[in-house]
Amino acid sequence: MTCAALIVAAGRGTRAGGDRPKQWQPLAGARVIDWTLRAFAGVPEISHIKIVLHPDDMAKFNTPEGVSVTAGGATRAASVRAGLEALEGTGATRVLIHDVARPCTRPALIRRVLAALEGGPAAAPALAVTDALWCGEGGRVTGTRERAGLYRAQTPQGFDFAAILAAHRAFEGDAPDDVAVARAAGLDVQIVPGDEDNLKITHPHDFARAEAQLRGRMDIRIGNGYDVHRFGPGDHVMLCGVAVPHDRALQGHSDADVGLHTLCDAIYGALAEGDIGRHFPPSDPQWKGAESHVFLRHAVALAAGKGFEISNMDLTLVCERPKIGPHADEMRRAVAQITGLAMERISIKATTSERLGFTGREEGIAALASVLLVRP
Numbered sequence: 001m002t003c004a005a006l007i008v009a010a011g012r013g014t015r016a017g018g019d020r021p022k023q024w025q026p027l028a029g030a031r032v033i034d035w036t037l038r039a040f041a042g043v044p045e046i047s048h049i050k051i052v053l054h055p056d057d058m059a060k061f062n063t064p065e066g067v068s069v070t071a072g073g074a075t076r077a078a079s080v081r082a083g084l085e086a087l088e089g090t091g092a093t094r095v096l097i098h099d100v101a102r103p104c105t106r107p108a109l110i111r112r113v114l115a116a117l118e119g120g121p122a123a124a125p126a127l128a129v130t131d132a133l134w135c136g137e138g139g140r141v142t143g144t145r146e147r148a149g150l151y152r153a154q155t156p157q158g159f160d161f162a163a164i165l166a167a168h169r170a171f172e173g174d175a176p177d178d179v180a181v182a183r184a185a186g187l188d189v190q191i192v193p194g195d196e197d198n199l200k201i202t203h204p205h206d207f208a209r210a211e212a213q214l215r216g217r218m219d220i221r222i223g224n225g226y227d228v229h230r231f232g233p234g235d236h237v238m239l240c241g242v243a244v245p246h247d248r249a250l251q252g253h254s255d256a257d258v259g260l261h262t263l264c265d266a267i268y269g270a271l272a273e274g275d276i277g278r279h280f281p282p283s284d285p286q287w288k289g290a291e292s293h294v295f296l297r298h299a300v301a302l303a304a305g306k307g308f309e310i311s312n313m314d315l316t317l318v319c320e321r322p323k324i325g326p327h328a329d330e331m332r333r334a335v336a337q338i339t340g341l342a343m344e345r346i347s348i349k350a351t352t353s354e355r356l357g358f359t360g361r362e363e364g365i366a367a368l369a370s371v372l373l374v375r376p
Contacts, residue, residue: 002047003114004092005040005156009033009100010054010072010079016101017204023100024060027207028214035103035214037067040096040156043110048090051100052083075174077181084165095164096156097178101201104213105156112192113158121160122187124179125194126151153177154194163187219375221308223270225262230364237322237365240315240348241293241334246322250365253282257292258367259315259331259348260338264292266313266371267299271306293338300339303373311372312345318359318366324350 013022023033030038033051040049041064052072053061063069070086072079080097087095094117096110109125116123129150135143157178164178167185175181179189197213199206234249240259250256264276273279280287280295303310313335317324324331332346339346353359359366 002092003045003094003096004048004050004087004090004161005046005096005098006080006083006087007033007036007040007049007051007098007100008072008076008079008083009036009057010052011076011101012054013101013201015202016206021054021057022201024057025207027103028211032103032201032210033061033100035210036098036100036105037064039103039105039107040098040110041066043107045111045114046096048087048092050083050087052079077168077171077174080178080181081168081171084161084168087161088165092161094158095161096158097164098156099200102155102198103201104197104199104210106195106197109154109195109198110156113156116190116192117158117160120188120190121163122158122179122182122189123192124157124177124189125154125192125198127154127194127196128152151191152194153179154198154200157182159187219308221270221373221375223266223268223371223373225265225267225269225369225371226367227258227262227265228358228364228366229256229258229261230358231362238292239317239324239327239365240331241338242327242331244322244324244327254280254287254290254295255292258365259317259369260292260296260335262367262369263313263315263335263371264295264299266369267296267303267310267373270371270373271303271308273302293334296335296338307375308373309375310339310341310345311374312347313339313341313369313371314347315349315367315369317348317350318353318368319350319364320352320355320360320362324348 009023016022018025024031040046049067051069053069055071073082113123129147133145133147134141167181171181182189229250229252231248232251236243237246237250238255238257261276328348331348332343335346336343358364
C-alpha cells in the first residue's frame with residue numbers, strides 16, 4: 001500500500017481572527033501549517049505529502065523535500081479535488097485527507113486510520129458525543145436531541161485513492177468533509193477512535209488550547225560538558241574564542257579553547273552524539289592547531305539538523321588566573337557570533353577552587369557547561 005497525505009490549506013479562516021489566514025499564524029514557535037506538516041512527515045508509511053494552498057499563498061511556502069503544493073479552488077470540495085487530481089499518477093493507492101487547522105494530530109491517530117484502510121475503502125476518526133444536546137433560538141433552549149449514535153468528526157480521513165477521486169469527480173457542490181462525498185458515492189466508511197487532543201482551530205481562543213497541547217509535547221534535552229587543559233609555554237590563553245593575555249598558554253591538539261570544547265561536549269551530550277573527540281579525533285592531523293569555533297559551529301549545525309534549537313548555554317571556568325571577569329562579556333559576544341544565539345541566552349562565569357587541586361596550583365583550567373536544547 002502506497003499512501004499519500006493531502007493537507008487542505010486553501011481556506012481563509014476568518015473566524016479565527018488575526019491579520020492573516022489561520023494556517024499562517026504563529027503557534028508555539030512555528031506556524032500552524034508547519035505543525036500540521038510535521039505530524040505527517042514523521043509517519044514513514046506516508047510516501048508523499050501534497051498541500052493545497054490558496055493561489056495567493058503559493059509564494060509563502062518553502063516546499064520541503066517529499067512535499068509538493070497545488071492551488072486550491074473556491075470551495076473545500078474543489079480544493080480537495082484539485083489535490084487529488086494532482087496526486088493522480090504518483091502511484092498512491094491510499095490517501096489521507098486532513099484539515100491544516102488540526103495541528104495537534106498525533107502519529108498514533110494517523111496510523112489508526114491507515115490500519116482501518118486495510119479492511120475497507122474508507123475510514124475516519126470521530127469521538128462519540130457525550131454531552132446533552134439542545135436546540136436553541138434567540139439565546140433560549142427550544143428543545144433537546146438524542147445524542148446516541150452521534151459523533152464529532154475529525155481528520156485525517158482515509159480513502160482508497162481511486163474510489164475517493166471518482167467520488168469527488170462525480171460530486172457537485174460543496175460538502176462539510178470528505179466522508180460526505182464518499183457516502184454520496186456509496187462508499188462504506190469505518191469509524192475509528194478519534195483523539196480529544198486533535199482539536200480544530202476555528203476561533204481565536206483555540207490557538208491557546210493548541211499551543212498548550214503542542215508545548216506539552218516538546219522534546220527538551222539537557223547536556224553537560226566537562227573539559228580540562230593544562231598550561232604550557234605561551235603568552236595568552238584562548239577562552240571562548242577570545243585571546244586572553246597570560247604568562248602561559250593552554251596545551252592541546254587544537255587551540256585548546258577549553259571553554260568552547262566544553263560547550264561542544266554539552267551539545268553533543270544532549271544529542272547523545274558522544275563527545276568532541278568522536279567528531280574531531282586528536283589523532284587526525286587536520287585538526288592540529290585548529291580554531292575551536294569550527295568545532296562549536298559543527299555542534300550547533302548538528303543540533304539544528306536534528307530539529308533542535310539551543311535555548312541557553314551556561315559555562316563555568318575554574319581557574320585562579322587569568323581573571324575571567326574582565327573578559328566575560330567579550331567571550332559572550334564571541335560565543336553569540338559563533339552560535340547565532342542572543343547574548344542574553346549565554347552565561348559565562350568563573351570561580352576558583354580555593355587553591356585546591358590542579359586548578360588551585362595553577363597547572364591548568366577546567367570548565368563545566370550545561371546546554372538546553374528544545375525541539376518543538
